[in-house]
Amino acid sequence: MNRAAPRLGEPASLWRMRIVPIASVMVASALPLMLPIVASSPALPPLGLLFFLCWQLLRTEMWPVWIGLPLGLWDDLFSGAPIGSAVALWTAASIAIHYISQRIYWRGFFHDWGIAALLVAAVQAAAALIAHPGSPPGRLLGLVAPQIVISMLLVPLFLRLTGQFDNFRLKRR
Template sequence: MIDRHLHHATRLGRHPSRFRLGGTPVVTVLLGSMVTALPVIAQSPSMPPFGLLILLAWRLLRPELLRAWIGLPLGLFDDMMSGQPIGSAMCLWTLTLIGIDAVEHRMVWRGYRQDWLIASVAIIFCLAGGAFFARITGGGEIKLILVAPQMLWTILLFPFIVRQCARIDRWRVMA
């Protein structure tokens, strides 16, 4: 009984590791991008881009953790996992993060609805841009109407992903 009490006393005042603080958002985005490697058979795009969703959730939840340049390496990893043309997510994610930075500098305050609107515009931009990149690199005729259900599903899933990132964030900062 005394040993357990002393064990808890030594944990007080401890801080989480630097990797846990800085690496958790990056690792969760990488894991989200890896979801696209699961064997899902579909006639049209239906799987939400979880890497993008988690990136947007972290960026809007904790803006100080992910800078705009992080879109390059995370986008490259997502391109490799999803099979999209190399450079498409790198370009689109970086432009999205730069756009979010520009919007944040103009807003005095931001709430839940504004975050959802920002994420919705970013999701539409990235999915439409991904279809464009796939088309110009020989991916065939991809009609935007086929991507629309994926856009809607992804936009509706965003609040759930933000909630999960908030839970992970609480764990991230605990000692």
């Protein structure tokens, strides 16, 4: 029997269904270490956080609320932030998205963009304050503001990329 063509009703690969979302967040968290960029202030957006939020917004039911714990720990290991900061902040963002998903039944693109932009700003500002507790908050947030703005503007691109990864994830072969 020829198995080259997918059959009607055949489910997608279980391996791809589980690995693609987690791998995309993990690779995105580790990617800034592989890029040869040297900067005196944070300029590169948190790629792992952007994918994490976009996956949560695209497929809220896919992950449990506590998924921020292991993925946040992975990001902490690669970002150089104090261990536990991304764990707590990503879990709080996941809880916020699940709460918002229960309250807003019909979300559109601009809703998702606004939710992700607000969460990116809150998580990055809180992470900067956690990483540098003795610094004056105004000066510290002034340093992180360009990174927050860049991250907010990149949310639509990451929503699109997440959608492409989701299409690959759900393909039958």
